[in-house]
Amino acid sequence: MTEYVIPFLAGGLVVSAFAMLGDILRPKSFAGLFGAAPSVALATLGIAIYHHDANYAAVQTHAMAAGAIGLAVYSVVVCQLPMRTQLRALPATFVVFSRVVDGRFWLAAHSRRTDVMMPVRFSPSALREGRWYEYVIRFVLGGGATVVAGIISSRYGATVGGLFLALPAIFCASATLVEKHEVRRKKEAGLSGERRGQEAAALDAAGAALGAVGLLAFAIVFSLIVEMTIAAAFAAASTTWLIISMTAWWVRKKIRAGLWQS
Numbered sequence: 001m002t003e004y005v006i007p008f009l010a011g012g013l014v015v016s017a018f019a020m021l022g023d024i025l026r027p028k029s030f031a032g033l034f035g036a037a038p039s040v041a042l043a044t045l046g047i048a049i050y051h052h053d054a055n056y057a058a059v060q061t062h063a064m065a066a067g068a069i070g071l072a073v074y075s076v077v078v079c080q081l082p083m084r085t086q087l088r089a090l091p092a093t094f095v096v097f098s099r100v101v102d103g104r105f106w107l108a109a110h111s112r113r114t115d116v117m118m119p120v121r122f123s124p125s126a127l128r129e130g131r132w133y134e135y136v137i138r139f140v141l142g143g144g145a146t147v148v149a150g151i152i153s154s155r156y157g158a159t160v161g162g163l164f165l166a167l168p169a170i171f172c173a174s175a176t177l178v179e180k181h182e183v184r185r186k187k188e189a190g191l192s193g194e195r196r197g198q199e200a201a202a203l204d205a206a207g208a209a210l211g212a213v214g215l216l217a218f219a220i221v222f223s224l225i226v227e228m229t230i231a232a233a234f235a236a237a238s239t240t241w242l243i244i245s246m247t248a249w250w251v252r253k254k255i256r257a258g259l260w261q262s
Contacts, residue, residue, distance in 0.1 A: 007150050008143035011043040011169070015142020016135065019170045023126050027118040028200055029252075032207020033245045035171030036071055038218045038238065043146045044165055045222070045234075048153065054226045054233075056158050061223040063162025065216055071166045072212035078205040138170070145169040166215055171208045210252065214245030 022034035041064060048057045145167040153161025218241040226233035 003150075004147050007043065007047050007146045010047065010143075011040060011146025012139035012143035014043045015039040015145070015169050016139050019138045019142075020127065020135075022170065023130065024122050024124050026121050026123050026126075028203040029207040029210075030120050030249055032171075032204040033211040033214070033249060035168065035204060035208035036068075036075065036211030036215050036245070037170060038165075038215055038241055039142060040145045040149060040167050040169050041165040041215075041218065041222075042234070042238070043142075044149045044153075045226075047146075047150060048158075049226075049230060052158075054230055058223045058226050059158040060153065060162035060165060061219040061226070063159045064165040065219040065223075067163040067166030068212050068216040068219055070163075071168055071171075071215065072209050074168065075171065075205045075209035075212055078201075078208075141169045165219075166212070168208070171205070206252075207249065210248040211241075211245045213248050214241040214243075217241060217244040 018034050018037040018039045022031045022037075025031040025034070041061075045057045045060065048060060145164070149161055149164040149167065152164055218237045221240045222233050222237035225236055
């Protein structure tokens with residue numbers, strides 16, 4: 001039983017921490033980066049090294065690189081669906097391959113100007129918008145994803161299990177919650193807010209796609225270093241994820257700002 005309880009608690013805590021950090025960050029596209037944070041990977045790799053060895057974890061991250069690419073594509077499509085159709089964020093996360101996505105996504109054609117121009121800032125008051133059960137859902141998703149990744153690795157090997165280290169445990173919940181909170185705020189002001197909610201979810205997904213680029217870098221750096229030094233591998237890979245994700249977001253912001261001014 002402990003082999004499931006410990007991964008569940010570890011995954012739930014790490015995912016919840018990253019999710020709460022994303023909640024208090026603005027603008028929404030920047031906060032969306034944390035929807036693709038290496039939360040499941042950090043918990044799962046730590047447990048894999050404890051039960052196996054560094055080589056086993058390195059093999060997992062080789063497959064995780066492919067999973068990160070899949071997460072980027074997934075986020076791309078989820079970003080487009082709410083803006084180009086009438087789908088809400090929740091069904092959009094399941095209908096990710098229902099249409100062909102054109103290359104304009106990488107510049108986020110539907111991003112609102114306020115998001116592009118807004119500086120990065122913390123908004124701790126945003127935590128008050130959440131309901132207790134929303135935090136429970138995130139914890140369960142994070143714990144469940146970590147347990148599933150561990151079970152698959154045990155039964156089918158590190159290569160197959162590694163694909164699931166890039167599971168979007170945070171993003172699936174955050175996209176729907178971002179939309180729900182935006183709609184709730186507008187309704188309290190006497191407005192519909194449905195369209196603004198879709199825009200907010202699309203921006204969150206745009207950030208997640210950029211965060212997935214950082215997740216790919218995380219997997220590469222971790223696999224190269226972990227067999228030499230475990231602690232440095234976790235530190236270097238996590239730092240790389242943050243730098244690459246933020247750089248990708250900054251480049252997109254500059255390009256979008258230039259398009260708005262032209």
